[in-house]
Amino acid sequence: MLDFDAAQARLAAAGKPPNISESCPLHQAQGRVLAQTLFATLDLPPADNSAMDGYAIHYADYAQGHRFPVQQRCYAGLAPEALQKGKTIRIFTGSLIPQGADTVVMQEDGQEIDNRFQVEHLPAQGSHVRRQGEDVRTGDQLFPKGTLLGAAEIALLASQGYAELSVYSQLRVGILTTGDELIQPGQPRSPEQIYNSNGPMLAGLVHDMGANVVHVMHAADTEASLRAAFDTLLADCDLVLTVGGVSVGEKDLVKPVIEQLGGTLDLWRVCMKPGKPVALAYAQDKPIVCLPGNPASAFAVFTVLVSPLIRGMQGRAQVFPDVQFGRIATDKTLCDKREEFLRVQARCNAQATLDLHPFPKQGSGVVSSLPWASGLARIPANTQVNDGDVVPYYDLRHWLA
Numbered sequence: 001m002l003d004f005d006a007a008q009a010r011l012a013a014a015g016k017p018p019n020i021s022e023s024c025p026l027h028q029a030q031g032r033v034l035a036q037t038l039f040a041t042l043d044l045p046p047a048d049n050s051a052m053d054g055y056a057i058h059y060a061d062y063a064q065g066h067r068f069p070v071q072q073r074c075y076a077g078l079a080p081e082a083l084q085k086g087k088t089i090r091i092f093t094g095s096l097i098p099q100g101a102d103t104v105v106m107q108e109d110g111q112e113i114d115n116r117f118q119v120e121h122l123p124a125q126g127s128h129v130r131r132q133g134e135d136v137r138t139g140d141q142l143f144p145k146g147t148l149l150g151a152a153e154i155a156l157l158a159s160q161g162y163a164e165l166s167v168y169s170q171l172r173v174g175i176l177t178t179g180d181e182l183i184q185p186g187q188p189r190s191p192e193q194i195y196n197s198n199g200p201m202l203a204g205l206v207h208d209m210g211a212n213v214v215h216v217m218h219a220a221d222t223e224a225s226l227r228a229a230f231d232t233l234l235a236d237c238d239l240v241l242t243v244g245g246v247s248v249g250e251k252d253l254v255k256p257v258i259e260q261l262g263g264t265l266d267l268w269r270v271c272m273k274p275g276k277p278v279a280l281a282y283a284q285d286k287p288i289v290c291l292p293g294n295p296a297s298a299f300a301v302f303t304v305l306v307s308p309l310i311r312g313m314q315g316r317a318q319v320f321p322d323v324q325f326g327r328i329a330t331d332k333t334l335c336d337k338r339e340e341f342l343r344v345q346a347r348c349n350a351q352a353t354l355d356l357h358p359f360p361k362q363g364s365g366v367v368s369s370l371p372w373a374s375g376l377a378r379i380p381a382n383t384q385v386n387d388g389d390v391v392p393y394y395d396l397r398h399w400l401a
């Protein structure tokens with residue numbers, strides 16, 4: 001059985017980064033990965049402008065009781081006139097600061113009567129002016145190649161006027177479920193059957209990582225059925241995920257069929273719980289990860305072993321999200337021969353640290369633990385862990401993104 005950290009590193013390196021990029025309109029770039037490093041092409045803000053609705057003045061023109069004649073009403077989007085001595089220009093949030101003005105008085109801090117503005121509370125010189133370039137300077141690096149684009153990144157690129165981006169082609173992933181006991185949701189079920197939950201689960205996990213789910217196939221527990229499925233998956237996909245049929249049972253045929261197809265088995269069995277029988281193979285120069293069939297095992301293996309591989313194949317700069325730490329909340333001593341990944345809910349306490357509460361049922365078939373959990377707490381192998389001990393915590397918001 002391979003050590004967990006070694007297996008994680010081996011899987012992360014199992015795929016090639018993408019070498020094909022394409023042009024993508026900015027408004028469709030959510031979830032895509034930048035194929036070029038992008039720089040600022042203009043200062044932000046592009047010119048000094050007002051942070052408040054108010055009156056632009058030249059600070060030195062202020063004197064107690066002075067009533068500034070309103071020279072212009074300059075709405076955002078209009079060009080201001082140059083400010084004349086002793087006057088004010090009525091401006092609004094986002095209006096450009098007129099030449100000659102250096103301070104904005106909020107409208108609440110004075111009164112406009114008969115087209116003259118009297119300052120009642122004088123702010124400090126330079127108040128409420130958003131300076132050209134205070135946010136971003138022309139030439140600044142915005143994002144390095146390999147950045148995953150979300151709404152925040154898209155906002156900054158839009159503010160720079162980028163309309164088309166060079167992004168990597170989407171990773172194509174195929175999913176294969178196996179097992180004669182499985183039927184698709186929606187079908188009538190006989191007592192010996194269960195619904196296939198791993199297929200939709202893995203499709204959702206892959207989709208949420210910004211990869212393209214090309215196929216979600218199901219094969220019966222026969223070599224012919226598995227071979228036919230692999231033919232399609234290897235032809236159409238960059239990465240294949242199988243689930244079930246990798247343990248030691250008589251119908252666990254996935255690994256032998258990969259070898260029949262000329263594939264090679266790279267690793268099988270990792271010192272982790274759940275997830276022990278996971279395998280990595282290659283066929284036609286493409287990685288195949290064989291996940292264990294138990295739903296919580298497949299979920300944990302996807303989180304900690306498959307997601308770094310996907311990020312690497314997507315060309316993402318950060319393959320391993322940060323691992324956090326929290327205090328386990330347990331009423332028993334935890335210890336196992338394998339590295340254990342417990343489904344936990346992390347709750348922040350008044351000391352601003354995380355308490356990790358395990359789901360009461362940790363069986364690898366317990367599907368109800370999955371929507372409940374916020375992450376996985378790692379209990380090191382052959383180590384006694386008691387209530388309050390600090391352990392690594394894999395937050396699903398980061399590890400499944």
Ligand SMILES: Nc1nc2c(c(=O)[nH]1)N[C@H]1C(S)=C(S)[C@@H](COP(=O)(O)OP(=O)(O)OC[C@H]3O[C@@H](n4cnc5c(N)ncnc54)[C@H](O)[C@@H]3O)O[C@H]1N2
Pocket residue numbers: 177178179181182194195196197198199243244245246247248249252274275276277291292293294295297364365
């Ligand atoms: N004698 C041994 N038996 C088992 C061992 C072992 O070392 N020696 N390992 C156990 C562990 S650990 C795991 S994990 C499972 C993994 O087995 P497989 O990957 O071969 O998976 P299956 O046997 O096909 O299925 C396991 C379990 O999961 C259910 N399943 C499978 N696919 C789906 C699906 N798409 N949706 C919902 N549920 C699914 C299946 O019905 C089984 O109950 O092996 C242990 N056995």
Ligand code: MOO
Pocket residue numbers: 272273274275276277292294297364
């Ligand atoms: O590894 Mo199994 O995944 O312990 O149930």
